[in-house]
Amino acid sequence: MRVEQISVFLENKAGRLAEVARILSEAGVNIRALSLADTSDFGILRLIVNDNAKAKETLKQNGFTVGRTDVVAVEVEDRPGGLHKILEILRKSGINVEYMYAFVQQSGNHAVLIFRFDHLDEAVKVLTENGVTVINGSKVYSM
Amino acid sequence: MMYNIEFETLPREALEAIQLRRLQTTLQRVYATVPFYRRQLDLVGLKPSDVKSLTDLRRIPFTTKQDLRDNYPFAMFAVPMESVVRIHASSGTTGKPTVVGYTARDIQTWAELMARSLASAGATAGDIIHNAYGYGLFTGGLGVHYGAERLGASVIPISGGNTKRQIMIMKDFGPTILTCTPSYALHLAEVAAEAGIDFKDLKFKAGIFGAEPWSERMRHEIEQKLHLDALDIYGLSEVIGPGVSVECLEAKSGLHIFEDHFIPEIINPDTGAVLPYGETGELVFTSITKEAFPVIRYRTRDITSLNPEPCRCGRTHVRMNRVSGRSDDMLIIRGVNVFPSQIESVLMEIEGVEPHYQLVVDREGTLDNLTVMVEVGEQAFSDQVKKLQTLERLISKNIKELLGVSAKVKLVEPKTIARSEGKAVRVIDKRKL
Numbered sequence: 001m002r003v004e005q006i007s008v009f010l011e012n013k014a015g016r017l018a019e020v021a022r023i024l025s026e027a028g029v030n031i032r033a034l035s036l037a038d039t040s041d042f043g044i045l046r047l048i049v050n051d052n053a054k055a056k057e058t059l060k061q062n063g064f065t066v067g068r069t070d071v072v073a074v075e076v077e078d079r080p081g082g083l084h085k086i087l088e089i090l091r092k093s094g095i096n097v098e099y100m101y102a103f104v105q106q107s108g109n110h111a112v113l114i115f116r117f118d119h120l121d122e123a124v125k126v127l128t129e130n131g132v133t134v135i136n137g138s139k140v141y142s143m
Numbered sequence: 144m145m146y147n148i149e150f151e152t153l154p155r156e157a158l159e160a161i162q163l164r165r166l167q168t169t170l171q172r173v174y175a176t177v178p179f180y181r182r183q184l185d186l187v188g189l190k191p192s193d194v195k196s197l198t199d200l201r202r203i204p205f206t207t208k209q210d211l212r213d214n215y216p217f218a219m220f221a222v223p224m225e226s227v228v229r230i231h232a233s234s235g236t237t238g239k240p241t242v243v244g245y246t247a248r249d250i251q252t253w254a255e256l257m258a259r260s261l262a263s264a265g266a267t268a269g270d271i272i273h274n275a276y277g278y279g280l281f282t283g284g285l286g287v288h289y290g291a292e293r294l295g296a297s298v299i300p301i302s303g304g305n306t307k308r309q310i311m312i313m314k315d316f317g318p319t320i321l322t323c324t325p326s327y328a329l330h331l332a333e334v335a336a337e338a339g340i341d342f343k344d345l346k347f348k349a350g351i352f353g354a355e356p357w358s359e360r361m362r363h364e365i366e367q368k369l370h371l372d373a374l375d376i377y378g379l380s381e382v383i384g385p386g387v388s389v390e391c392l393e394a395k396s397g398l399h400i401f402e403d404h405f406i407p408e409i410i411n412p413d414t415g416a417v418l419p420y421g422e423t424g425e426l427v428f429t430s431i432t433k434e435a436f437p438v439i440r441y442r443t444r445d446i447t448s449l450n451p452e453p454c455r456c457g458r459t460h461v462r463m464n465r466v467s468g469r470s471d472d473m474l475i476i477r478g479v480n481v482f483p484s485q486i487e488s489v490l491m492e493i494e495g496v497e498p499h500y501q502l503v504v505d506r507e508g509t510l511d512n513l514t515v516m517v518e519v520g521e522q523a524f525s526d527q528v529k530k531l532q533t534l535e536r537l538i539s540k541n542i543k544e545l546l547g548v549s550a551k552v553k554l555v556e557p558k559t560i561a562r563s564e565g566k567a568v569r570v571i572d573k574r575k576l
Contacts, residue, residue: 038528064556
C-alpha cells in the first residue's frame with residue numbers, strides 16, 4: 001500500500017529543474033507526478049516515476065542529492081468535494097498531512113492524491129477503514 | 144600629545160638597553176615558572192643567562208597559538224592564581240578560547256599603554272570617550288576603559304550594540320573621542336544619517352579604531368562621514384589586548400609599537416628567518432614587562448612590516464604598517480576571529496552533515512555578513528522543507544554559540560563548492576577594505 005517517491009535537492013538557481021528533466025528524459029524515465037516545494041534558497045523536487053531505481057541512480061551519477069520516501073496514493077472522485085471528503089476523514093482521526101499533491105488521470109473519472117504522512121501505516125488503516133481506495137505502487141508507476 | 148614623554152621618546156640606545164634588561168628578567172622568570180618555556184629553552188640548549196644581546200632572542204623557538212591551546216586554560220601563567228586579578232579570553236579554533244591572565248601590575252601596564260594610545264589621538268583629561276568596543280571576555284572594551292580612566296578622561300562604557308541609543312547618547316552627552324571597530328564606526332554614521340543626525344553637529348574630534356583589518360580608503364570614508372581624525376590601533380589579547388601599537392595624530396602613517404614593553408620581529412612565515420626592517424612578513428612579539436602571561440616570540444600570524452624612520456611626532460618607537468593580511472586562514476568578522484576549522488567542527492558535530500562548506504564574507508553597507516554554504520548530502524537531506532530549514536537554523540545557532548558571530552546558512556547541492564587542485568576553497572572574502 002506504499003508508493004515510493006524520490007526527492008531531489010535543488011538550489012534555487014536557473015536551470016536546475018531543467019537539468020533534472022533532461023537527465024530523466026535521457027534515461028528514458030517517465031514522470032507520473034511531481035511537486036516542487038521551495039524556499040528562498042533551495043527547493044525540494046518530489047517525483048513519482050515509472051522506474052525509481054533508474055531515476056535515482058542516474059540523478060546521483062549526475063551529482064544530485066536524492067532521497068526516497070514512502071508516500072500513500074489515494075483515488076478520489078474527480079468532482080467537487082472529492083478532496084474535502086478525504087481530508088475530513090484524516091482530520092477526524094487526528095492524522096497530520098506533511099504535504100500532498102494531486103494529479104488527474106487522463107481517462108476515467110478519478111484523480112490521484114499523493115500524501116506524505118509521518119505515521120504512514122496508521123493513515124492507511126484509517127483511510128481504508130473509511131472506504132477510501134488506496135492504490136498500490138505498481139499501479140501508480142504504470143498509470 | 145604624549146602620555147609618557149620620557150619613555151615614548153627614549154633614544155634608541157637607551158630603549159634597547161631597557162629592552163635587554165627587561166627581556167633577561169622575563170626569561171629568568173618564565174624559565175623558572177612556566178614548564179612550556181623551560182622546555183622551549185632546553186630544546187635549543189639555552190639558559191636565560193646565555194641571552195646577552197637582543198639578537199640572542201632569535202635563538203629561542205617561537206610560541207604559537209597551538210602552544211597556547213595545548214596549555215589551556217592556565218598552564219602558560221607565570222604567577223600563581225592568587226596574583227591573577229583578571230582573566231580575558233579570545234575565540235579559539237576548536238571551541239576552546241585562548242585564555243590570558245593579568246596581575247594587578249599588568250592591568251596598570253595595560254592602562255598606561257591605553258592612556259598613551261588615547262593621548263596619541265589627542266585625548267586629554269578633559270575629553271569624553273564613547274567606548275563602543277564590547278565589554279566582556281574580549282579585551283577591547285575594558286582595555287580602552289582603563290586607559291581612559293588612567294588618562295583622567297570621562298569614559299562612557301556603552302559597549303557594542305543598540306546603535307540607536309548610542310546615537311542618542313552621542314547627541315546628548317557630546318563625547319569627543321570614539322573608540323570602536325572601523326566597521327561599527329561606519330555603521331554608526333549610517334544609523335545617525337537615518338535618524339537625521341549629522342556627525343558634523345556632534346563633538347567628536349578623533350576616533351581610535353581597531354580589532355579588525357581596515358584600509359586607507361576606509362579611513363577617508365570614516366573621516367568624511369564622522370568628521371573626526373581616524374587612527375588605527377593594534378593589539379591582541381595574547382600580547383596584552385589593545386594598546387600594543389597605535390598611530391599618532393601627527394603622522395597618521397604606521398602604528399608606533401610600545402617597544403619599552405614589547406619586542407617586535409618580522410619573520411618569513413615559512414622559514415622562520417628574521418627579516419630586516421622594511422620587509423614584509425609575519426609579526427612576532429615578545430612581552431618584556433608582563434607578569435601573569437608573558438609571551439616569548441609569539442607568532443601573531445598578522446602580516447606587516449616595520450618602519451624605523453624617525454616620526455614627526457617625536458616618538459622613537461618603531462612603526463608597524465597596517466596589517467595587510469594573515470599567514471593563516473583566520474577571518475575577522477565584526478571584530479570576531481573566525482577560523483574555517485571552527486565552522487568545520489560545528490558541522491562535524493551535527494549528525495548527517497558532512498564538512499563540505501565554504502565561508503563567504505561580504506560587506507553589506509558597513510557591516511560584515513558571513514554566509515556559510517553547506518553541501519547537502521544524502522544523510523542530511525529530507526523531502527520535507529521544515530527539516531532542512533531546521534538544519535539551517537541548528538547550524539546557525541551552533542555557530543553563534545561557539546563563535547559569537549551570526550551567520551546565514553545556505554544549503555547547496557553537492558560538489559558545488561569550488562575546489563582548486565582538489566582542495567576545497569574554504570573562504571571567499573568579498574569585502575573591499
